[in-house]
Amino acid sequence: MNILLLGYGKMGKIIGELAESRGHHIAAKINIDNRQELENLDKDSIDVAIEFSQPDAAFENISWAIKKGIPVVSGTTGWLDRIPEVEKLTQDNDTAFFYASNFSVGVNIFFKVNKFLAGLMQDQKDYSVSLEEIHHTEKKDAPSGTAITLAEGIIDGIPRVQNWKMSDDSDITEQSVPITSKRIDPAPGTHIIRYQSEIDDIEISHTAHSRKGFALGAVLVSEWIKNKKGILTMDDFLSF
């Protein structure tokens, strides 16, 4: 496949290496300072754009590619208020858009475990629930996209929980999942869910040992998305 990398930082570099090792070609590696290269690209030759940039650049990158009819696989977090616009653009341009807050297979299994546990805890009113995420100090957004997906799983599973808030928010109520964000190098990504009562605690966690799982997931999804259309997610890819 001919792959366009939109964002060539920590993730873009690992994805590029992995894609090449699987026989793919990288058409261009776009960062903030070489965006003019996009003008000279043969858009029709690009099979997929993989977008891992930063929160304030994601929408522009993604909408540029979709308007050219290029399928997009995006992992950038912290910009999701604009996803309805991207979904409309995808339909209007008859192409494909895939977003995941986390491309690791292990985390996507963890998402399911989280929902299952939340279902079990829905009537256990003596337990309070909280989330903690730990990432490297270069991370631009907080909480992590993965923590937000986990919080949404808890909100879906426990009717008395209605929203999530940062743990230092003065508005936290019993209806909130408090999220604590820690920035400690070199943490690639750790997420912990805790249910705590006076009697005991239940804790589940996922710890990434490197960025390899995120990158491999993004490349595998890019191979899978070829010739597909519409809005696609990890549940479609993993057939969960």
Ligand SMILES: NC(=O)C1=CN([C@@H]2O[C@H](COP(=O)(O)OP(=O)(O)OC[C@H]3O[C@@H](n4cnc5c(N)ncnc54)[C@H](OP(=O)(O)O)[C@@H]3O)[C@@H](O)[C@H]2O)C=CC1
């Ligand atoms: N969904 C998932 O599984 C995962 C998601 N992520 C997310 O992916 C994103 C990228 O992470 P990471 O690679 O670690 O971050 P980095 O900061 O290492 O890389 C981001 C890159 O984007 C570039 N960039 C900035 N503005 C633009 C622009 N306008 N157009 C194109 N490129 C631009 C930056 O370029 P420059 O250096 O020139 O500023 C930088 O090289 C983050 O949002 C992170 O949360 C990360 C890991 C897994």
Ligand SMILES: O=C(O)C1=N[C@H](C(=O)O)C[C@H](O)C1
């Ligand atoms: O910025 C990162 O590094 C990561 N970002 C994603 C997130 O915000 O959840 C995924 C992963 O945890 C690494």
